[in-house]
Amino acid sequence: MSRAGYTSLALGALLGLRARKLRTALSGLGIAIGIAAAVAVLGISASSRANLLAQLGAEGNLVTVTGGQTFDGSPAALPLTAEPMIARIPPVESVTAIGYVPGATVLRTAAIPAIDSGGISVYAAQPGLLGTLGAGNEQGVAAGTFLNAATARYPAVVLGAVAAQTLGIEQVGPATQVYLDGRYFAVIGILRPVPLVPALDEAALVGFPAADALLGLGGHPTQIYLRAAPDQVQAVVSVLPFTANPAQPEGVQVSLPSSILAARAAARTAYAGLFLGLGAVAVLVGGVGIANIMVISVLERRAEIGLRRALGATRRRVGLQFLTESVLLSALGGTAGVLAGAAATAGYAVASGQPVVVPAVSVAVGLGIALGTGALAGVYPAARAARLAPAEALRAT
Amino acid sequence: MTAILELDGVFKAYPGVPPVTALAAVDLKIHWAERTVVLGPSGSGKTTLLHVAGTLERPSQGRVRLGGQDVSGLSDAELSAVRGRRLGFVFQHFHLLDHLDAVQNVALGLVYTGTPARDRRAAAIEALDRVGLHHRLGHRPAQLSGGERQRVAIARAVAGHPGVVLADEPTGNLDSAAGQQIIDLLAGLAGDGTAIVVITHDPAVAAAMDRRVVMQDGRIISDDGPVSS
Numbered sequence: 001m002s003r004a005g006y007t008s009l010a011l012g013a014l015l016g017l018r019a020r021k022l023r024t025a026l027s028g029l030g031i032a033i034g035i036a037a038a039v040a041v042l043g044i045s046a047s048s049r050a051n052l053l054a055q056l057g058a059e060g061n062l063v064t065v066t067g068g069q070t071f072d073g074s075p076a077a078l079p080l081t082a083e084p085m086i087a088r089i090p091p092v093e094s095v096t097a098i099g100y101v102p103g104a105t106v107l108r109t110a111a112i113p114a115i116d117s118g119g120i121s122v123y124a125a126q127p128g129l130l131g132t133l134g135a136g137n138e139q140g141v142a143a144g145t146f147l148n149a150a151t152a153r154y155p156a157v158v159l160g161a162v163a164a165q166t167l168g169i170e171q172v173g174p175a176t177q178v179y180l181d182g183r184y185f186a187v188i189g190i191l192r193p194v195p196l197v198p199a200l201d202e203a204a205l206v207g208f209p210a211a212d213a214l215l216g217l218g219g220h221p222t223q224i225y226l227r228a229a230p231d232q233v234q235a236v237v238s239v240l241p242f243t244a245n246p247a248q249p250e251g252v253q254v255s256l257p258s259s260i261l262a263a264r265a266a267a268r269t270a271y272a273g274l275f276l277g278l279g280a281v282a283v284l285v286g287g288v289g290i291a292n293i294m295v296i297s298v299l300e301r302r303a304e305i306g307l308r309r310a311l312g313a314t315r316r317r318v319g320l321q322f323l324t325e326s327v328l329l330s331a332l333g334g335t336a337g338v339l340a341g342a343a344a345t346a347g348y349a350v351a352s353g354q355p356v357v358v359p360a361v362s363v364a365v366g367l368g369i370a371l372g373t374g375a376l377a378g379v380y381p382a383a384r385a386a387r388l389a390p391a392e393a394l395r396a397t
Numbered sequence: 398m399t400a401i402l403e404l405d406g407v408f409k410a411y412p413g414v415p416p417v418t419a420l421a422a423v424d425l426k427i428h429w430a431e432r433t434v435v436l437g438p439s440g441s442g443k444t445t446l447l448h449v450a451g452t453l454e455r456p457s458q459g460r461v462r463l464g465g466q467d468v469s470g471l472s473d474a475e476l477s478a479v480r481g482r483r484l485g486f487v488f489q490h491f492h493l494l495d496h497l498d499a500v501q502n503v504a505l506g507l508v509y510t511g512t513p514a515r516d517r518r519a520a521a522i523e524a525l526d527r528v529g530l531h532h533r534l535g536h537r538p539a540q541l542s543g544g545e546r547q548r549v550a551i552a553r554a555v556a557g558h559p560g561v562v563l564a565d566e567p568t569g570n571l572d573s574a575a576g577q578q579i580i581d582l583l584a585g586l587a588g589d590g591t592a593i594v595v596i597t598h599d600p601a602v603a604a605a606m607d608r609r610v611v612m613q614d615g616r617i618i619s620d621d622g623p624v625s626s
Contacts, residue, residue: 005511007514008508008514012508015496015497015501016496018496019495019496303490303492304492304494306453306492307486307488307492307494308505308509309453309477309480310451310453310480310484310486311480311481311486311505311506311508311509311553312477312478312480312481312482312509312510313477313481313508313509314473314474314477314478314509315473315477316473316474317477317509389453389454390448390453390454391445391448391453391454394448394453394488394492
């Protein structure tokens with residue numbers, strides 16, 4: 001058939017579908033729902049992954065070093081030399097330490113009994129903490145400021161997101177204070193959630209000098225966070241225990257929070273599989289619906305088939321006409337589905353503050369599946385239409 | 398005088414117990430510009446004759462020639478091409494497509510002959526003009542009267558300038574005034590050489606044709622024979 005022949009075939013199919021708008025819309029709906037589900041699931045998981053990668057700094061090169069646990073389960077201290085020694089490992093790009101202050105409680109005022117501490121832990125932190133964790137001092141803080149070299153020396157505290165909520169502090173003003181281990185500390189900032197180190201969300205952070213002077217920490221860190229050159233992460237991990245605590249390297253625990261998050265994200269995609277399965281069922285049911293409607297269409301349009309044969313249409317051409325209608329019907333459903341799925345992805349991503357990512361592959365595969373389904377669904381009705389004897393078909397009125 | 402359509406010893410039987418013989422030894426020659434009416438009671442084989450002559454059904458025995466070409470050995474594609482080029486059909490129930498306007502319905506008759514879209518449209522407008530519907534080009538069948546619909550169908554049949562127009566009860570669904578217009582139109586087609594074969598029960602149609610063929614039980618029982626003109 002010539003190119004003009006195919007064009008008129010497609011146009012004819014389009015006119016045929018337009019003549020039965022409601023039926024076209026209803027029978028394309030199944031495919032649309034299935035493809036929309038698939039595109040939305042893939043889009044939402046891609047958006048979440050993009051968000052996660054943004055959090056991980058794309059490379060996943062954050063390493064955590066802890067001194068293990070003491071007998072009562074609280075974090076064990078690392079030597080004072082741990083952080084400066086780790087900073088000297090060449091592939092280490094940045095390093096920061098926090099120190100757990102045992103037994104310290106944080107209360108809204110001195111009038112509250114110490115037992116109602118709300119589970120808030122007190123840590124000493126360095127001004128570079130947020131920089132190493134990837135957020136930066138500006139983006140990582142929801143209100144106020146983070147510790148700096150000056151405030152680290154004074155009774156000033158930065159609250160984690162959950163800790164601030166627990167204490168009922170939403171704003172940071174000159175007079176905002178908390179009662180921390182027997183004295184008032186000025187609240188100078190509130191952190192945004194830190195997905196890489198969720199423990200910080202429930203923490204109150206003070207400077208190391210203040211912790212040493214006022215809380216008796218002694219300068220010992222309990223956790224060290226570092227970023228290594230992405231291709232050298234494993235090499236750095238292998239030397240970390242000896243570097244952090246040469247005397248007791250076996251007590252040092254090294255972990256990659258990035259891989260924990262990645263595993264959590266992978267667990268979340270298990271649901272994606274379920275939704276993709278549901279989408280596949282919807283597409284299958286949609287395909288059966290299209291096949292059904294096309295069989296009915298062939299029966300209803302027997303006179304038209306007879307007429308077209310009388311006008312010189314070959315069997316093949318009549319079959320192709322019905323096949324084209326089926327494919328077009330399914331393609332329209334698929335296109336609507338892709339648009340709906342992309343809209344759902346955008347809505348979800350915007351609502352949850354993630355970047356909008358609609359993978360081109362999911363769009364292409366979605367449309368491909370729609371076309372394939374339409375073609376499969378159309379084969380039998382098309383064959384029936386083609387087989388219809390013209391004289392027989394014309395007797396139907 | 399040359400024949401455009403020839404049936405030569407045509408039998409047509411439908412399977413069954415006992416088999417139904419719809420046509421038995423039919424010989425018929427239709428010449429260019431000839432106006433023939435086929436008469437006969439219901440079940441006499443008129444419609445089967447039209448279908449076999451129009452290559453919509455293959456005869457069980459015998460030969461059908463169109464423009465001198467034996468069509469019995471042709472493939473579906475070749476037969477369809479012959480049908481599209483040499484034959485025009487007019488039906489009792491018009492068989493117009495509801496979702497197409499008059500021009501599109503007429504142009505449909507040329508889609509399968511490979512005519513380019515622009516030429517199809519021009520030919521369709523010309524054919525509609527010929528049947529007096531130049532003011533109804535963009536109307537859909539639902540917006541047309543019965544007589545107008547049949548005129549669109551006639552325009553569709555003649556748009557490709559076929560050798561023979563085969564009409565099955567073309568006035569069967571029309572009142573007498575509309576029917577008369579259709580009769581005049583069909584009778585006028587022979588003016589440019591097109592042969593007309595009409596099956597009908599309508600005496601007014603029969604009166605307007607030149608040659609009468611009467612059928613009974615699948616046989617031709619009387620035939621005026623070719624009209625010399």
